[in-house]
Amino acid sequence: GAVVSQHPSWVICKSGTSVKIECRSLDFQATTMFWYRQFPKQSLMLMATSNEGSKATYEQGVEKDKFLINHASLTLSTLTVTSAHPEDSSFYICSARGSGPSSYEQYFGPGTRLTVT
Amino acid sequence: AQSVAQPEDQVNVAEGNPLTVKCTYSVSGNPYLFWYVQYPNRGLQFLLKYITGDNLVKGSYGFEAEFNKSQTSFHLKKPSALVSDSALYFCAVRDKQGFQKLVFGTGTRLLVSP
Numbered sequence: 001g002a003v004v005s006q007h008p009s010w011v012i013c014k015s016g017t018s019v020k021i022e023c024r025s026l027d028f029q030a031t032t033m034f035w036y037r038q039f040p041k042q043s044l045m046l047m048a049t050s051n052e053g054s055k056a057t058y059e060q061g062v063e064k065d066k067f068l069i070n071h072a073s074l075t076l077s078t079l080t081v082t083s084a085h086p087e088d089s090s091f092y093i094c095s096a097r098g099s100g101p102s103s104y105e106q107y108f109g110p111g112t113r114l115t116v117t
Numbered sequence: 118a119q120s121v122a123q124p125e126d127q128v129n130v131a132e133g134n135p136l137t138v139k140c141t142y143s144v145s146g147n148p149y150l151f152w153y154v155q156y157p158n159r160g161l162q163f164l165l166k167y168i169t170g171d172n173l174v175k176g177s178y179g180f181e182a183e184f185n186k187s188q189t190s191f192h193l194k195k196p197s198a199l200v201s202d203s204a205l206y207f208c209a210v211r212d213k214q215g216f217q218k219l220v221f222g223t224g225t226r227l228l229v230s231p
Contacts, residue, residue: 043207
């Protein structure tokens with residue numbers, strides 16, 4: 001099946017700094033990418049959706065200026081958490097979907113554990 | 118709006134016994150339904166999907182799910198559970214509007230005891 005990678009797998013940063021998380025589709029072109037956030041023992045919360053070359057569409061309640069999403073190519077999307085605070089600590093998961101016959105499935109990255117101290 | 122419900126937070130089953138993880142859906146029109154599994158500190162792995170066709174869908178790792186339109190259910194099943202099946206399972210439905218995002222249930226933790 002299709003592979004989605006995330007980097008880094010875990011990151012610790014100090015409060016007030018920014019951190020960037022990369023999401024790559026390794027063997028297919030991802031026309032649409034999704035960013036999720038997951039709190040311990042909870043379901044996935046969709047943060048935003050992006051199409052390649054377009055601005056991301058954010059879910060209600062998600063601060064677009066805090067969580068910057070860039071989908072610059074068909075294989076790469078980035079999530080930048082700006083001015084991070086301890087409450088931003090979470091597990092962030094990206095997902096990618098291609099086009100055509102493969103568009104029914106979303107492929108998920110392994111996730112990035114962010115800890116803000 | 119499309120939604121799925123997973124009524125059980127946790128399911129406990131002994132190894133070798135059959136397992137069922139429940140999911141019901143609420144959609145307009147024909148649903149696109151999915152099951153994913155998540156192991157600790159990992160992303161989601163696709164198990165199976167129902168788009169159309171046969172109501173019994175077979176997926177990865179010996180799992181299967183039965184689409185039941187009259188009961189609006191899509192329960193995940195496996196004839197004989199393994200300890201390694203212990204994980205968090207998510208049912209999802211694909212939204213038909215906009216970006217057609219996946220809408221997830223709250224998840225069910227499956228614990229298979231030796």
